[in-house]
Amino acid sequence: MTRAATPPILLQLQNPDSLSTQAAALRSLKNETIGHEQRKEAWIRWGILPILAQVLSTRQSSPGKTAASELNGPASRDPPSPTTDADKACLQAIIILGSLAQGGAAFLSPIFASGTLSILLTILSAPDCPRFFVLPILRTLNNVADRLPLQSQQQGRKDTRLADLLFSTDHVGALSRIIAQDYTSHQDVAAIELAAALVGKLCTEEVHKAILADCGVLDALAVKLASFIVAQGFVLPGAEAHVQGPGALGALPPPAPPSARLAPILRAVTVIVEHSKWRAEHFLSSPAIRTVFPKQVPEFAPADVKRGPWGSTYLSGSAVPRQTGANPLEYFLPPVPLSPGKPSVSVANFPPLGPQASHRRHSHSFPSPFSLLDPPGTADDEENAVIPWLLYVLRAEGGMARLMAARLVTVLFRLSLTRKHRVAMLCYLVIPILLRMLDKDYAVLDDAEGCPDGGLIPPGDRLREEAPAVLATLVIDDQELQKHAVEGGAIKRLSQLLKETYNPLHENAQPMWSADGSSDGGDDDDPDTRPPDCRLGAQGFSPRHCHVMRYRENILKALAALVPFKDEYRKAVCENGVVPYIIDSLKPCPRDPPADTANPKNTAVDGNPTPTLLAACGAARMLTRSVSVLRTSLIDAGVAPPLFVLIQHPDIDVQIAATSVICNLALDFSPMKEAIISAEILPVLCEHAHSTNTKLRIESLWALKHVACNSTNDVKIKIVESLGSGWIKHIITQDPTAALAQRGIDEEGDNGTGTGMSRANSAGEQVDLLNPVDPSPERDDDLKMADTMPPSKMSLEMFLPDATRRRRLALHGDLDQSTQARQDDIAVQEQTFDLIRNLICGPGASEMIDHLFREIGQDVLLDALTDKLRPRAIALPPRRDTAAPPQRALQVPTEILVSVTYVIIHLAAGLPWHRQLLVSHRDLLRHLVGYFNHNHRDVRINCVWVVINLTYEDDASDRDGCRERASTLRSMGVMDRLASLEDDPDLDVRERTKTAQHLVKSMVS
Incomplete structure (x- = not known):
């Protein structure tokens, strides 16, 4: 095979005569490659990426400038297009890079290897970055983010390389700056939505979510959300009087233009706040939300408000608040019937008849004004007005905005930030809409920008793909919501959709042209000898295939969320004939990827990626809760063999999920118990019990506990030998309160005294753990935003959380991590004692007691049991006003007490x-x-x-x-x-x- 002649454009780029020649060559290259995948591959092999990296690296920040402190200030006077040859060349390089990323997953490996993405982010983060660079860079980053799932379809972990770059301390400020700018032009609208889309696509890790909340991105998104509230006319009456109050913006945000899309903003907010109540409260307490939705308080008659000698006001002893009615936004929601078995719904759900019930959308006659007095309301009355607004958007909007509103209100409901009576509204308002989204004839407008994949699949398919996941989050752990979903036909619809995900895929994609079989663009070099930035990576999967896998995953999640409590629901799943499809979903992708990933067959043999495996394990686990289903449908479908494979899957999350299913299969009434013993699964479970991953240890011990129950002594002895007497001794002799003492956190802090406990939070500040959010009045006054600016001149610092909110966010994050770690430590010890309990009960219990005494030592075992019952105290940090450090009694965890006393019961029965x-x-x-x-x-x-x-x-x-x-x-x-x-x-x-x-x-x- 002969080497192809080097293209003239390449020679011009390698040795340009001038910047204008280089810019012209790049423009020609752009026109040649856009839309031509074969030419893109050839140019990668010719080494275009190192050249683009060199062109981009020449873009240097102007010396002497500092970070921009104003939005839409000097930068707004930038020319609309580049004027210098250097900027023109840089712009063409950015567009070419974005075009290459559109070629597919195979192009991502050389792009990452070239380091061009880091250079792009450096340009974007520069304080003097011209506005004409912002949109092309954001589009390029979105193109890469859209195709990351195509590349990592079979990988156990998501590819976080771009997220790690974008959400680093060096570059995350650029996101805050872009999102915080006003909607002043079409370019600004597009930039804000593209930046928010990056958050929605890439923010999956807890560390990234914490960074975005701490650095001000979440507050900036709240400002954009408030702009839509202003544009829709939903600012609460009297809010203008509170814009100068503590924690407010100082002015109402400018309204969002009609061309702005709400869905990217809602998605970005949702992905940041989900799974964290503290981040959600951080969002609800943001200055923008406080500005448009100030706290509504009851109004008192003028005669009831008295003025003291020093000018302060107080209420007379006979003061009674006037009837303020419900949150004004409640009047735009329809009344819903009471849910049986639930407490009576607030009057807010039933607006009064008469003139008050008629309102216009943009000129609201709300029934009550605001008062400057603090409310005495209960916690259940303190729901943020964002909740009814989201419910209104859910009913009034369409497409992805409707789904994202449902997702955000679902997340806030799951985090217990809504009123209790919202369950009835969710039953009658949200669930029917989510079920309607599953229909094939559900009309969706062409809103590609609202889709997280940039329009690689039709918007309707994307909507139907995500709706089951929102439904699953909504109904999980709530029997009333599950009942309404099942009565609405959710199981039947989801079962049919799961079957359809196994229909053959008909792709129109052509196989990628290979230069190895042609002289055009080829050479004699072995592809493996080329530098990483000059050779393509794995071809990846098609967008349609990834869509089907995600769709299957979300359907499995929804089915699992519907059936955890009711045996009749589990039987309904079996009657719809989807158990074989659930079992097929437990089969992983083959280790060797198929030769043609662009045209997958989509059969059970082709397997499933890791997220689908996790969802399938969740569905199987819920079905195994039914004795009848376990003894019939699951056995007939062969549930055990794929689980025995998944328990040794390379991904540890899959191992945990598969082990949790085996826990139910190992129950004493399960016919699968003997299969687990005979399949030599016990050594694997014992090995996993030694894992450094705490969750895998807990699930493995749980499964071993079930296997040991009523088993013969030879099986029990095998478990003890495989675990090792030294390991058992180490676990049971640990102090369950040691971790608590080390972290300096009192389990009974809520019932304790006001003794302070100071420690450093994740921000490096010393904080009082028992009084973390009560700053002194003097300090609180220093944190108020007293200066008022026009909306177009808002400082970027205004979108950074103030010191109090940042300290609270960091502290709660640390407490969450400490609490979870301690709970995991306790759970490991609890399951170990439960295992010992099952080892020494049943037939041959006395022999097993003697065996444990020999292996562990009778004094060691009895001393360990005694130590768990021993009262203990923790020494608190000394206070200035006390000579000796205070002591506080610690309660032994109830889980440990129950497990230990059970062991003593069986020893006493020996x-x-x-x-x-x-x-x-x-x-x-x-x-x-x-x-x-x-x-x-x-x-x-x-x-x-x-x-x-x-x-x-x-x-x-x-x-x-x-x-x-x-x-x-x-x-x-x-x-x-x-x-x-x-x-x-x-x-x-x-x-x-x-x-x-x-x-x-x-x-x-």
Whole structure:
């Protein structure tokens, strides 16, 4: 094969005579490559990317300039197009790079290898970046973001390289600056929407979401959302009087133009706040939201408001607030019927008849003004007006804006930031709309900019793809919402859609031209010898294939969310014939990617990517909760074999999900239990129990606990040997409150005193953990935005959270992480004790007790049980006004107490000498006596069962031992403890107490 002649354009670019020649050559190259995928590949091989990187790197920031502090200020006077040859060449290079990214996933690898994206972000982040560079750079970044899923379809982890660059401290400020600018021109509108689209596409990691909330991007998005509220005429009456108040913007945001799209803004806000109540509250308390939706307070009659000697106002003793009615936005929502079994719906859902019920959209006659007095309302009355506004948008808008409004209101509902009566509205307003979106004839306007993939698939398909995920988030863990969705035909529709995702795909894409088989553009070099920025990467998958996989994933999530509580719903899923399709969804993609990924067959053999596997495991887990389904449909469909493969999947999240399903398959009534034992899954579970991933350890121990229940002793011994006696000893001897003491966080802080606990948050500031959000009045006054600016001159610093809000956000993020880590530590120990409990119960229990005593050591095991019952305290940081550091009692986690007392119950049910070991231990029973009046009924009844087992006479030979144990218990004060349980609110505790009292009295009388 002969080497192709070097194109003249390449020679001009490699050795340009002047900048004008270089710009002209780049313009010719742009015209040659746009829309021609084969030419793009050839130019990659010829090394165009290093040349583009060199051209872009010549764009230097002007010396002596500082960061722009004003929006739409000097930058707005930039010329509409480049005037210098250097800028013209740079602009052509940006457009060419964006065109190359449109070639598909294969072009992403050389683009990342060339470092051009980092250079683009440096140009965009420069304080003197010309406006004519902003849109092309944002379009290029969006082109790359759109095609990242095509490249990482089979990968376990999402490709976060672009997100790591964009959301770094060096470049995230550019997003804040772009989003915070006003909607002054079509270019500004496009730039804001493209920047918001980048957030919606790339912000998937918690660390990135925290950065966007902390650096001001979330507050800037709130300003854009407020602009739509202003444009729609929904600013609450009287808000103008509060724009100068604490935490407000100082002026109403300018209205959004009719051409602006709401969907990208809603999506960006949603992806940042989801899964974090603190970020959601950070959004709802942003200056823009406070400005357009100030807090509504009750109004009092003038005669009730008194003025004190120093000018302060107060209420008379007979003051009664006037009837203010509901939030004014409630009057634009239709009344909904009460949900059965729910508390009565607020009057806000039933606007009064008469003149008050008639309002115009842009000139609202709201029934009540605002008062400057603080409200005495309850927490349930403090719902932000964003909620009813989103519900209005959900009903009034269409397309992606409607779906994103449903998604955001769903996220806020799941984070408990809505009123309780919203459940009825969600049932009757949101669920029917989401189900309607699943229909093929649902009309969607051509709103490609509102779609996160930039229009690679039709907007209607994208809408139907995301609707099941929103439905799943909405109904999860709420039986009332699940009931309405099922009655609306959700299971039948979703089942049919899941079947359709396995229909053959008909792609029109042509296979990518290869230079290896042609002399045009080819050469004699081995492609592997070329530099990374001169060779294409993996071809990737087609947009249609990725759409089908995401659609399948979301449908599986929705089915799983509908059936966790009702066996009839699980049976309905089986009756619709989708169990085989769920099992097929458990099969992963083959390790070797198919040769032609542009035209996939879409069969079960082709497998599923990691997100679909996780969703399929969730659906299978929900179905395994039904005994009848587990014994019939799931066995017939062969649920076990694919799970045995997934438990060793390379992705650890898949291992966790598959193990959680095996937990249900290993239950004692499950016919799959023997299959798990015979398939040699136990060594894998024991290996995963040693994993550094805490969630995998918990699920593996949970599965082993179920396997051990009522199994033969040889299986139990195998579990102990595989786990290792040293590992078991290490887990059970850990202090469940050690992590708490190290972090300096009191589990019972809500019930404690006001003692301060100072520590550093993630921002490096010392904060009081017990009083984290109560700044002094003097400091609060310093944080107010007293200066007022016209909207077109708002400072960028105004969109950064003030010190108090940033400190609160950082503190709550740290508390969330600490709490989750501690809960995981407790769960591991809880499951380990539960495993020991199941090892020493059932047939052959005495032999297993002896085996554990030999392997672990009887003193080690009994001392570990005793240590879990031992009262403990934490030393708080010393205070200036106290000589000795204060101490605070720590409560042993209830989960640990329940598990430990169960182990003691089974030890007390063993041989007489096992019982004698418990009684003769120096501290075990003495500590146990202190928990007879625990607030959890399981702990109380377990303590009573220990007394019953210790004093129950198996045969005549044990009578003397029973009397001795009963006498010891009585001397410890057990009878007084039992007497205190005679009137226990739990019937089982009262009945077992009678039995224990009878046994003790009969032995010591």
